[in-house]
Amino acid sequence: MAVADAHHRAAQAGAGDAPVLRVDGLRTVFHTDEGAVEAVRGASFEVARGATLGIVGESGCGKSVAARSILQLVQRPGRIEGGRILLDGPGGPVDLASFDPYGPEIRAVRGNDVAMIFQEPMASLSPVHTIGHQIVEAIRVHRDVSPREAHARAVHLLERVRMPDPERRMRAYTFELSGGMRQRAMIAMALACDPRVLIADEPTTALDVTTQATILELLRELQAENDMALILITHDLGVVAEMADEVAVMYLGRVVESGPVEALFDAPHHPYTQGLLASVPRIDPERHHPRRPIPGSVPRAATRVVGCAFVDRCAHAIPGRCDTERPEPHAVAADHAVACHLHDGEAADASPPDVLRDGSMGRGGPGATASEPAALAERSAPGDGSPVVLEARDVDVHYPVFGGWLRRQVATVRAVEGVSLRLRAGETVGLVGESGSGKTSFAHTLVRLHPPTRGTVTLHRDGAPPLDVAHADRSAVRELHRSVRMVFQDPYGSLDPRLPVREVIGEPIDLLTDLSRKERDERVEALLETVGLSPDLATRYVHAFSGGQRQRIGIARALATEPTVVVADEPVSALDVSVQAQVLDLLERLVAERGLTMLFVSHDLSVVSSSCDRVVVLYAGEIVEEADSVQLYRAPKHPYTEALLAAVPSPSPATARHAAAPLRGGVPDPADRPPGCAFAPRCRYATDVCRAERPTLRDVRGSSVACHHADELSLRGA
């Protein structure tokens, strides 16, 4: 109901209240050696008391710079060169842009009237100070209170952000907290002086979906309690649908569409907004809705733009107009403005082209043709008849914990416990769970990055004896690494910055096959083309590529030895949603074309929904549910699966606001798991038997489930 309140107030606020913060024609320029780079090119937006403004756009659209400009936090060589930032005050609005960025006036606003939270709470909090110290400091910068009073207030703030055991957490360092708790600490710090405006820059992008849901809920509640305006910056329209009252869509430093959230989702006018909407991952195990990613990527911030900045990626561009004349914002409805030539002048009354239905988004580009996913949908799911390629049996992965005087083993982290999994030729299996569920440990065991503590992993091959992964000798390991390849999560950290792309992709070929240098280079070029990159780029270094392009390179490297199995560990979670869609399409196409078997590891059920034939849900190192995709999404049998599904933000404001209560708490400490069902402490259906007895996997109406109550429960699917 807190949500409804905020919503209601926002509706009232929109009716006549003066905005608490109004940004008008903001221009932020970075003066670099290569010339002036205009990161924000005349952006205007406003937010009313108690309301939420969502600012959306892909990476590189200037959202973060715009947000930082509000508090003049843009670093040299960046500078605000135009526009006004009007903050409502007791004596009328003041223009923050007119203040000296190092002067006392702007400092009096920072953290006091306007506070900010950031994307990476780990990096944004000091690693060498306790969170209590940092919150107390934030209070005492602006409030003349004693250290004791500040401490009491800090504890109170931690209580308000629902930090468990706040008094003790005051003395905790960031690395002792989970991601969600860190972000709570960050929020507590931002609330130190009861700001009127809170700017949240991608506050949940670095978090698991379940944690994201709890943090978003917390932000909504705090906002309602404090009557605080919230500016939420995100690339994810699902988050916007859940949170925002008003939305501003930014593209290359400018707001291209703005309006109330319902209007924007029901009738998106700008082709860019439509493209973003089409990119949101939806739960679609039946593959009814082919993804339509926006082709290409955001131009570099240094690009000079004559007409519309989106023209190169737009399917509806009007030649001779969109590339020569800059579109200005036009009202298409009350409070709903669009900067697009399709909607100004005589064409203004034309109804928006509905890309969500007619599939006309995009004109080619890598993996962008709408026919591909459709073709995929018809692909017959490999049945039980296909041969097993990779098989894990009762795999345990334990890590010893050393401590005490003589560094003896004092505990065991049970990362994976008794997991059995069969990958059949040609199928894609999703492996899903929160951080700490053991999914990465298990994936690493499959490719022998570390050995299983117990159990076996076997690779089956045509016309050759099965290969025992854990005990393979040197030549067998070569064979294994040739047949089973990995795609890694972080496209920045997993590619060597000192090697040209040719070497990055070619390295496994050199190490594991007998191809000549010439054959190798030919294969590298073919691979680049396969993943949608130009073969000319083979001589470039990794830093020249965007995140999405890097992940394509990572995929090309995984395919270099023509493997039969690909293990993709969170391959898209570091990417923007629009780029996610491109990369997912690419992966699906490759699996279909090359008959690959894929294990797709993710924390987000929506991401894997349309790619996978079968999904395995992992919790605290154990499989809790395994079923065919459609079955798992539409009729989950385990309460944990239901909770994961509920955590996925829905890309529609109408349904998003009625989401179930998010899953609280975290995965239990793998060195000290509770007796009985590991999920029981967080489960709303848990009974005494759950807390006492450990459930085992059994068949329940076509799914394999480890839950005592799977027979009685009727859980909500997507």
Added chain:
Amino acid sequence: MTSYIARRLLYMIPTLIAVSLLAFAVITLPPGDYADTYVLAARQSGQVVTPEEEARIRAFYKLDRPWIAQYWDWASGIVTRGDFGFSFQWDLPVNELIWPRLAMTFVVSFSSLLLVWIVAIPVGVYSAVRQYSLGDMLATIFGFLGLAIPNFLFALVLMYVSFRYFGTSVGGLFSPEYVNAPWSLAKLGDFLGKLWLPMVVLGTAGTAGLIRVVRANLLDELKKPYVVTARAKGLRERDAIRRYPLRIALNPFVSSLNDVFVQMVSGATIVSVVLSLQTTGPLLLEALRAEDMYLAGSFVMMLSVLTVVGTLVSDLLLAWLDPRIRYR
């Protein structure tokens, strides 16, 4: 934490035993011993030394026993009585030779170290915060010059300049009239008047190096998101930098402190020779040349102890500064 320190102290014992064995073995390794050196010197001055006399000298200094027995005498003397043995060359107990020298070395090195820190840290911070400004450029030029000029050459130039243009002899740490005088206010004044030269000579390279280290570390840290957070709180720029990035940028500096202890004792040998400072460096050099084995061995032992203790101290400091290390 206590258990950690206790464990580290325990580890020191085998380390030091091994080092002392090694040091003693290495010193006795070259052919010949102090008896040879003594006989050679006597012959050169025209004396006749018979083989019997030579054997008596050798027996007197117990050089005829196996080296492991000599080691045992020496090592057990240190452990039980704090007795580091006898210097053949000086005809004095090692203890009497070494401690005054060590104290003097400590004063010289520590004062130059202090100079390094007082100058280098603020300049390094300025250099990083105002990257590519005129001040940064000047600090950079000074840094490269300071690193490039050999210390002994710098010492010679300074000595020449102060003698030629100011008419003062700046060698040594005391004017001749005070060398053997008891400590007094006048002697202290004389000492301080002499101290500046080794301070500057020994400090220049260190200052130059540390400016670069502080600047590079701080530049890395200034880009970190937590600095933006600090500014977003409304902190003054100065406070934001001092409390967060600077604090973290000093970590690598602290972890290199263990080196400093050793440098303090052994690093300045050549400069000490040039400036004829009564520090440990020249004494060690002389002891090694004369195969004055107990003196040399004791020095090596001291250096090892300082290295091990220095490493422990810098690790403890680091753990105190950085909780990420403390909780590992």
